Amino acid sequence: MNRFLESLGKRILFFDGAMGTMLQKAGLKGGDLPEYLNVERPELIGSIHRAYLAAGCNVVTTNTFGANRNKLGERVSEIVPAAVGIAREAASEYAEAFVAQDIGPTGKILQPFGDLAFEDAYSIFAEQVRAGGDRADLILIETMGDLYETKAAVLAAKENSSLPVVATLIFGSDGRLLTGADAKTAAITLSAFGVDALGVNCGFGPEAMLPVVRQMAEVTDLPIVVNPNAGLPEVVDGKTVYTVEPARFAANMVKIVQAGASCVGGCCGTTPEHIRAEVEACRDLPLVKARRELPTAVTSYSARVEFGSRTVIIGERINPTGKKRLKQALRENDIDYIVNEGIEQTDAAADILDVNVGLPEIDETKMLSEAITELQAVVNVPLQPDTTDPKALEAALRLYNGKAMINSVNGKKETTDAIFPLVQKYGGVTVCLLLDENGIPDSVDGRLAIASKIIERAASFGIPPRELIFDPLAMSVSTDPKAAKTTLETVRRLHESGLKTVLGVSNVSFGLPDRELLTSEFFVLAMQAGLSAGIVNPKSERLMNAYRAFNALYERDEHFNEYISARSRSDAVPSVNKPEKKSLFESILKGLAEESRMQAKALLKEKSAIEIIDGDIVPALDEAGGRFEEKTLFLPQLLMCAEAAKAVFGEIKSAIPKGASASKGTILICTVKNDVHDIGKNIVKTLLENYGYEVVDLGKDVAPEEVARQVKARGVRLVGLSALMTTTVPFMEQTVKAVRAAAPGCKIMVGGAVLTQKYADMIGADSYSKDAMGAVRYAEEVFSGS
């Protein structure tokens, strides 16, 4: 066993203090990169390690905080081994000293917020880890402000080294990470990533860290590492200084240990004197063991859901079973539809979203990954990938930004053998269906026996029962009148033995009229039996009313807040006032999406879809476009009109006869390389789509070669390029050249804040559009000849 792991959590271990502060004292200037000193002045770095070891610390941290490709370029493989060598040599003089290979953040923000792809972050960290060559005793990932970046670093460390991994996070003064998670959410998530210890460093001093440490100790049984600054930074004479003296620092660190930390050290502003005082004050303190029962919880990048007394609502709507429109969206790779379904469910109070995108004819691995990536960019509730394909599940869990809910395993050995290793690696709370090779047992005892079997198998993978949630399977009462009673009794028995439960509630009513009524009543009975979570339709008003009423009656809704606010919302909905009857044309023109959709639905009884398109949608869009050009109607209204048109399309789409494609042609659009602004491009896309064009959107920051390749491969006749910043305009020129070379017949239109007709002419574009309508007009011109 690794020596560090033998000591970790068994006794108090002391980490070292600041490296940067010591280097600044030795004359390092603000702008210099300290990592170069590992090769330029190894004796200086070594002397700092020795000073900390002499002060009594057990873990020295290599001078490699920023030793990544972003900052050092090609020199990572030279500087990291040098730094590890220096620390190793210093530590060799002490019997109980360990070397931590230090890894700090990349300095970039990950997608979807930033420009760094998750797998690129992984590769930056992997290079750093490999450069260390397993010559340290542990890998310390620190000062992380984003859980997603931390996940990339932890995976890189675990997959490219056999060393233990410790990760510590930096919180803001509001007690949250930059990306929004509080200490509990962060600790639950990090624990799921499979680190050996976790904690907090930098940001503020030990006093302010105390609440963070206490919260972490409530939700994890992993050793907690705490490396605070010597107080908050102050600027004196233009220099950053930290003002907490060693004695006060040490006194506060005693409280940190008493709150549950077992590894303590220091960060910015701390010196060997701080560490010496800390060692003296904390050396003989008893270790505080985690006593509290740990919660069953899942997380997103910023929020957590704990399975406690109150039943958790898992939105079931992203599942193609029996949903024609979603099947169509999946076949057409219409991610927006799926995202919208997710947003509507979270707006309707879903706590977690189930994500099932399996259809026989699509690539499920790709689709599930894409859906998870897009959904987690716009909703902040935890997600529940739902698939029977372990490959699709692994891809989704890898990309998921948090601790997921996993749907599902069952009593068949093949499922647990395939899925539990993934749970072990990526973390997650697993839904366990109580069926096995012999089907679903008729009896309660039969189902409980399967639960025991799954618990045993999970234990062999190191997965405790609190990470499992059991689904006793709601079956239709129409085929088996006893089905509901058996299921409810199983829920009750599982609940009484302290296990968590979940049900796909609506199955119970299959085959009977007014399903919502039966489903809602059954849900209430299941909650009464102790159900931890229901996979339901949160958009069902009846079901959610029953849910809120139950919570109000069962002491699960403090001060009846949710019940009252839901009631006042439903009161506030105005009785559908029917003023003058508008035509569909008028509704679209006014941008009334819901009204337009309803009208179109009714109109389909008298008119064909094509007649609606030609008679209402297109004229309304033309009218709005014309008024926009006259400046009597403005951008938000133009877009609202487009949204209304889109809603109508969605409603009548299935009525458009096959083969009678409504598409007038395919247009490829993107923002050029190095430009990350996409609002203009998105507006153009919205309008073009509504004018009946199929738009292939390559996104932002797209390389010229990629545009050219796609144009050629898809044989498109028109490309739209957007650029907002002057600095990226040269890439537009390159893109024009690349497209010309690859597809001489393809027309190119350009637009964006900094472009002018003159510049468009200069770079050889076919058309310059001053606004989104300009792009539509040019498209009409290009495709009118066809």
Place this chain on the structure above:
Amino acid sequence: MNERNVLRYLRITGEPDDRTRELIGECDREAKMKIEPKRVYRVYDIVREENGISLDGVLFEGEQIVHRLVGFEQCAVFAVTLGIGADLLVRRYTSIQPSKAAVMHAVLADMTESVCDLTEAQIRKGPPAYETGTRFSPGYPGLPLDYQPLIFRMLEVTKRIGISLTEQNFMIPHKSVTAFLGVKEKNYEQVSGVVGKKNFVF
């Protein structure tokens, strides 16, 4: 929120229609719940160099920056951001409701400006109290984006308030601003109306 500015960003001339106005109100309320404005600033002595100015030993090359700081002995440098929540809001509506995304964009741009204004006010208040010039930012004509990494290092922007730079020196979160502001310490007389030590030139 300054509605006039929001309308200007949306290129709306004259009165907006009711639905646009409603949308602006909606975006304003939602944005207020989601933004987490943060700022960091510091005041530096200006050292004039042959090819630019330097602040705390960091050289900003160029004529524009020299020109814009004429008459000032000191320069405040600041960075502000509305936080990642603001980006998330725009992103959320981009695919499902582009009209709201566009309005949200404008509302957030206006809020970013407000945070800059508040930061300026804070700088003016001191202590010491300052008179200030007009703020200007990297990306303006003659003020290259290459200034960004220098500012980020001087103010520890990434660590303090969580803005990061892309390879092209764009800021993320998008709703962020860095700026320079010429400042002059208000002398004692102006502050208190009494002739103080600072006017004792002879």
